Amino acid sequence: MSKRLGLVAAALLSLLVSMLIVPDAARAAVGLRVSGTRIMEANGNAFVMRGVSHAHTWFASQTASFSGIKSYRANTVRVVLSGGRWAPNGASDVANVVSLCRQNRLICVLENHDTTGYGEQSGAYTLDQAVDYWSSVRSALTGTEDFIVLNIGNEPYGNNNVSGWTTATRNAITRMRTIGFQHLLMVDAPNWGQDWQFTMRDNAQSVFDADTQHNTVFSVHMYGVFDTAAEINAYLNAFQSAGLPLVIGEFGHNHSDGDPDEDTIMAQAQTRGLGYIGWSWSGNGGGVEYLDMVTNFNAASLTSWGQRIFNGANGIGQTSREATFFGGGSGDDTTAPTTPGTPSAAGVTAGGAALTWSASTDSGGSGLAGYNVYREQGANDTLLGQSTTNSITLTGLSASTQYQVYVRARDGAGNLSGNSPATTFTTTSGGGNPGGGCAATGTVQTQWNNGYVVQPVTVTNGGTSGITGWTVTFTLPAGHTVTGSWNATLTSSGQTVTARSVSHNGTLAAGAATSFGFQVSRPNGNTATPGAYTCAAS
Known part of the structure; x- marks a missing residue:
């Protein structure tokens, strides 16, 4: 071999060796x-993430929550974990969480909650301590990079000394890679996640560059700071202009620090192709119980916030696509469901109407997921509601108004059927009750083989003066029995049910409204639901 050939061979061998021993980071x-x-x-x-958070570390026995969250078509769950600030979640528990995520076909964002409010809240851990926790449970996370995201530390700084966030976050990312984690990393903003001082926004590029894999996504939490469309759009625009990845890692419909504009948050996330994760499935306390999406971890009992995020405009049910890793959302199912039948209207009131239609079928493999109901208005048709069954009670309509509506079926892959034939109805006047009249409409929220939940039943004072109490009556189909209720006292006489206001919701000013709900058992296969609701001031 010539000297020249020997040098070439040595160079090639050196290159090969260097390729084989690339360090983890x-x-x-x-x-x-x-x-x-x-x-x-x-x-x-x-x-695109469409999911909710689950407070696992405080409610570790509520493992049915994973299937409940999936049942509303979420593709992501963000799971609260602790390394010691609360009861620690060790490697075996994390392995079980990972298994539940995979079983339920959910992308799983695991977050360490120990860092919440560092610098302002007593007992909060540093980001460095959070990395120690991730290192301690690494055995449970090996080979899960396709469906697990590691949210290094939740809201890692309060409102004090937030200038330290940038260096602490850069160092945490570097340590995670040095340890050997290959996962997509997520980092939360300071200021309790809301970044109102723009520390994360203004230093995002520097933090991103600290990741040798350039595989970090930023997470902002949108609560009272983000109460206007202008503030929301300005923040999202900054990351979009910088070409950096962002998700809305937490948000709610209300909060102790203000009233977030959840409609804009969800609409802009959908328009921009950004992920969002709502807070939270159940178990909230400390005055923010209204952030529960279901009552007492019962998937059959959606709250108004749960109804909004799962079934509302730009909600999870309408926009979520399952990760292709689990076999969904890849475009394999391109077959739309059959077109529903013409809806019929009954129980028309000043503010709503009960609609039913013949069911659709789906042959594409992803299964029939439900129906969208639209008001026909030419090029700008309005989504009035969504249902998982072939019936719905519309609420919140305008009095003395003609509505022409149609229905479209949707499947699990997001395919929509053609428009059903339209039906037309006119809401009643709703006025003329100076003595304090009222009206009531109910929505069947969730159904299963032998039961269902009606929520909300909305009670509206349509009169010109206040009322101090109300009574709503309705009739259950034969064989149906009320098994629970909330925000009203229910009594039954045969199939006739009477609901009476309770101390905190009986007084309604003119034009004001309140609501209650109830759960019903029924014979298997009997899909009938209650008829019209009659309301009287008492």
Whole structure:
């Protein structure tokens, strides 16, 4: 061999050796990864998070929550964990959480809650301590990069000394890669996640560059700071202009620090292709119980916030697509359901109407998921509601108004059927009750084989003076029995049910409204639901 050939061979051998011993921290990203402003799966398909948080560390026995969250078509769950600030979740528990995520076909964002409010809240851990926790449970996370995201620390700074966030976050990312984690990482903003001082926004590029894999997504929490469309859009625009990935890692419809504009948050997330994760499934306390999406971890009992995020405009049910890693959302199912039948209207009131229609079928493989009901208005048809069954009670309509509505079926892959034939009805006047009249409408929220939940039953004072109490009566189908209720006292006489106001919701000013709900058992296969509701001031 010539000297020249020997040198070439030596150079090639050196290159080969260097390729074989690349350290963990410098490997290319595997599994879920970011590309510009988007999150991608390993196969190159874009993935947009549509999910909710679950407070696992405080309610570790509520493992049915994973299937409950999935039942409302979420594709992501953010799971609260602790390394010691609360009862710690060790490697075996984390492994079980990972298994539940996979069983329920959910992308899982695991977050360490110990860091919440560091610098302002007593007992909060540092981000460095959070990394220690992740290192201690690494055995449970090996090989999960396709469906697990590691949210290093929840809201890692309060409102004090937030200038330390940038260095602490950079160092945490570096340590995670040095330890050997190949997962997509998520980092929360300071200021209790809301970044109102723009520390994360203004230092995001520096933090992103600290990741040798360039595989970190930023998370902002939108509560009272984000109460206007202008503030929401300005923040989202900053990351979009910078070409950096962002998700709305927490938000709610209300909060102790103000009233977030959840409609704009959800609409802009959908328009921009950004992920959002609502807070939270159940178990809230400390005055923010209204952030529960279901009552007492009961998937059959959606609250008004749960109804909004799962079934409302730009909600999870309407916009979520399952990760292709689990076999969904890849475009394999492109077959739309059959067109529903013409809806019929009954029980028309000043503010609503009960609609029923013949059911659709789906042959595409993803299964029939439900129906969208639209008001026909030419090019700008309005979504009035969504239902998982072939009936719905519309509420919140305008009095003395003609509505022409139609229905479209949707399947699990998001395919929509054609428009059903339209039906027309006119709401009643709703006025003429100076003595304090009222009206009531009910919505069947969730159904299963032998039961259902009606929530909300909305009671509206349509008169010109206040009332101090109300009574709503309705008739249950034969064989149906009320098994529970809330925000009203219910009594039954045969199939006739009477609901009376309770101390906190009986007084209604003119034009004001309140609501109650109830749960019903029924014979299997009997899909009938209550008829019209009659309301009287008492």
